[in-house]
């Protein structure tokens with residue numbers, strides 16, 4: 079499989095601020111890539127550089143083999159873009175907007191079909207300024223598809239939308255992948271990345287702090303599996319004295335880290351032997367969200383600063 | 389440049405505009421209001437004769453015919469309108485001071501008898517220091533008629549006679565100057581104000597970035613806006629000329645010679661508005677730059693009053709304003725039929741428009757560095 083997007087040591091500085099501080103990744107053609115990060119992480123900056131809307135300070139970037147900045151015109155015929163906070167002419171309706179894009183690209187889109195596809199058929203003739211946030215976003219999505227793009231860039235397409243509108247956009251993203259298009263998606267919703275993405279990169283302060291499939295990221299950066307009880311801190315103290323395992327207590331819960339299969343059995347028999355009250359045991363595993371929160375938190379606390387400093 | 393893309397963009401511009409009642413009001417109703425307002429306030433001031441209050445102390449004397457024919461000769465100059473009032477010589481000055489038309493003439497008793505006997509006699513003219521123009525008109529008219537009478541009394545022959553003709557062999561009234569001026573006004577204001585705003589707000593809202601992702605070029609985009617404002621200009625010019633002809637009896641030439649100005653003028657100001665909006669960093673500073681450029685031109689280019697009526701200093705300032713050449717050119721076409729000067733004006737505006745158009749395309753960017 080070929081790479082639709084190649085990013086090699088990309089740096090973008092705004093004055094003294096390194097919004098993107100040297101990142102590398104590739105996106106294989108036909109896959110969904112989620113760029114995950116908190117606000118201000120550098121997602122939009124990276125996305126706009128890939129779209130040819132912004133020049134880079136350093137590094138090498140190729141989208142469909144083209145340099146997005148110097149070969150923008152050629153690239154724009156082959157990509158579809160919804161920017162963050164998509165806005166359009168206020169008095170123009172979604173149908174007119176699609177026809178307009180069709181004339182500009184010299185394509186012959188089917189406005190009704192496209193609007194059906196993004197579940198906006200009922201608002202085909204409403205002016206843009208009367209649409210809700212979700213409907214505006216769907217208009218943007220329909221416009222991004224008028225030129226039958228090979229790569230679609232969606233910058234936080236679901237931020238601020240209600241669950242129904244969000245699911246509608248997810249459905250479109252899945253269908254884009256099914257049609258063989260490459261999707262570059264930014265989001266700060268972990269579940270969105272987990273649900274849709276083949277590959278995820280977590281960016282923070284302009285650096286990629288984790289990358290891979292969601293499972294790989296959890297395996298690499300997640301904590302070990304844990305055995306959890308509803309019990310008081312007394313049990314935790316007892317277990318610490320008896321077991322060579324890390325034990326934590328918080329909010330009426332006790333967690334014991336498991337490194338080997340037999341650890342679970344040893345922990346359970348120690349609990350039984352304590353004679354202290356406990357209920358509801360379960361094994362728990364980190365989600366992508368746990369990993370994300372922890373990695374971002376550690377970095378902000380300085381744990382990863384040495385690694386992350388420029 | 390691809391015409392299909394210009395047409396597609398023009399459709400969007402037209403729809404956005406027609407669906408915006410405020411914009412529509414300003415471009416179509418506002419010109420009517422302007423011409424009605426200025427037409428009503430100032431119409432007639434160019435032609436109406438100055439009222440001259442006359443006390444004829446020779447009235448009723450045996451030679452009263454002389455003063456009567458003197459007064460009717462004054463009336464015939466059509467510069468003054470003689471109104472004979474019944475006032476005593478002593479009260480006349482005070483009475484005039486309270487009158488709306490405080491310009492007066494006293495014909496002394498014995499005027500007719502003295503004239504017939506070739507004895508000197510003096511008429512007294514009261515002028516109003518606050519209205520030098522009216523006073524000048526009256527002094528000139530009385531002097532003129534008196535000279536004629538003197539000549540006649542001396543059996544002289546008029547060597548130099550005067551036949552009256554105005555420039556362009558027509559008498560122009562204020563409304564005639566007002567029409568090209570107000571067309572110029574809307575050629576300036578409607579593209580300048582909206583292009584400055586569009587340039588700044590489309591950039592802020594990311595609409596330019598959105599457009600940069602399509603094959604539409606900046607030159608195509610600017611061209612479609614130019615075409616739209618040119619269409620607006622044709623409509624407003626039509627409204628102004630129509631209202632001027634029908635409502636105020638204007639006598640301007642409506643010829644094809646006007647058309648180039650209605651094309652090149654909007655090209656200039658659409659581009660200038662775009663340029664002003666592009667060099668500004670924020671919509672607020674864009675509006676400020678726009679106003680700084682627009683306001684002096686709005687008043688000092690011959691929009692509401694002919695530049696030739698300005699003091700010399702302001703006249704030379706007007707000559708560096710591009711709108712001056714648009715309005716002067718239209719004046720040459722519509723009033724004075726001076727083709728050579730109209731062509732010179734047109735050339736100046738055309739060269740300026742092309743330069744500003746290219747600069748606008750150069751300075752307005754779709755995307756950030």
Ligand SMILES: Nc1ncnc2c1ncn2[C@@H]1O[C@H](COP(=O)(O)OP(=O)(O)O)[C@@H](O)[C@H]1O
Nearest residue numbers: 092095097115116117118119120121122123124
């Ligand atoms: N045009 C700009 N000029 C200066 N700083 C900017 C600009 N755009 C973004 N930034 C800064 O760069 C950092 C990354 O921003 P951005 O890429 O928008 O993050 P994200 O999309 O992940 O929220 C932020 O600190 C932001 O304030």
Ligand SMILES: [Mg+2]
Nearest residue numbers: 121122162234
């Ligand atoms: Mg962003």
